Amino acid sequence: MGKRVLVVHGGRFGQSAKIARAMDEVLQAAGLETEVTELGRSTAVDPARHDALLLVTSVRYGYFDRNAYRLVERHRGWLESAPSQLVTVSLTARKDEKRDPQEHSYTQKFLAKSGWPGAAEVVAGALDYPRYRIWDRLAIQLIMKITDGPTDPTLSIEYTDWQQVRAAARRFAASAAG
Ligand SMILES: Cc1cc2nc3c(=O)[nH]c(=O)nc-3n(C[C@H](O)[C@H](O)[C@H](O)COP(=O)(O)O)c2cc1C
CATH class of the missing domain: 3.40.50.360 (Flavodoxin domain)
Structure with a gap:
């Protein structure tokens, strides 16, 4: 087996x-x-x-x-x-x-x-801004800004390789x- x-x-x-x-x-x-x-x-x-x-x-x-x-x-x-x-x-x-x-x-x-x-x-x-609550979205936007990632709150992006x-x-x- x-x-x-x-x-x-x-x-x-x-x-x-x-x-x-x-x-x-x-x-x-x-x-x-x-x-x-x-x-x-x-x-x-x-x-x-x-x-x-x-x-x-x-x-x-x-x-x-x-x-x-x-x-x-x-x-x-x-x-x-x-x-x-x-x-x-x-x-x-x-x-x-x-x-x-x-x-x-x-x-x-x-x-x-x-x-x-x-x-x-x-x-x-994955990044899925539309599904995040406001505080989570703001936090992720801040992290993305610091690390040169996308901050457009309408974006959903799957990064998985x-x-x-x-x-x-x-x-x-x-x-x-x-
Ligand atoms: C509220 C929140 C906090 C997150 N914090 C981190 C983090 O500290 N470091 C990181 O690399 N990714 C972070 N992520 C990204 C998640 O790990 C990523 O979106 C992952 O795809 C989520 O997996 P899940 O769909 O199984 O929940 C965070 C995502 C969210 C929504």
């Missing part, structure tokens, strides 16, 4: 979920069995049913979802021996040179604080199958 991967996605505006689904397709094509679920307080790894974990979650004001920390904490023992892949979704990563996980400060902070034992990948998310996403999924599929 194929190895079984639990695919967990966090996020709020659907980009982490979309990335998780794209990776899930690659995992299935590689012969793995998968289960896709949302990151939540009750997110549970079942060691009897899961052999590997893929976690896709976005950065919000510099922070990871606290449920991501809980997930690692709760399943630390299992994670020490099961293949795992973290995918950080962020807007700073819209620039190629900001996708090195070693250099991505939010990811580094999460790895250090949570003790995540597996691999890490950083991918670009799908080739990068699928390549990361193929690498993880190989390690999960092994």
Whole structure:
């Protein structure tokens, strides 16, 4: 029987979920069995049913979802021996040179604080001004202004590099199958 991967996605505006689904397709094509679920307080790894974990979650004001920390904490023992892949979704990563996980400060902070034992990948998310509430929009506009990004509040732009996403999924599929 194929190895079984639990695919967990966090996020709020659907980009982490979309990335998780794209990776899930690659995992299935590689012969793995998968289960896709949302990151939540009750997110549970079942060691009897899961052999590997893929976690896709976005950065919000510099922070990871606290449920991501809980997930690692709760399943630390299992994670020490099961293949795992973290995918950080962020807007700073819209620039190629900001996708090195070693250099991505939010990811580094999460790895250090949570003790995540597996691999890490950083991918670009989406900018979707029309869907943000006023304060979020203003904050993102300010961040974009500082980092030379678009500030036009009518813009929705997907920065995700799908080739990068699928390549990361193929690498993880190989390690999960092994
Ligand atoms: C309120 C808010 C705060 C954000 N803060 C950050 C941030 O601090 N750093 C960053 O790189 N991206 C930040 N982003 C960008 C998100 O990570 C990006 O939009 C991502 O695609 C959201 O994923 P989701 O659709 O799964 O929620 C922020 C986005 C929003 C809406």
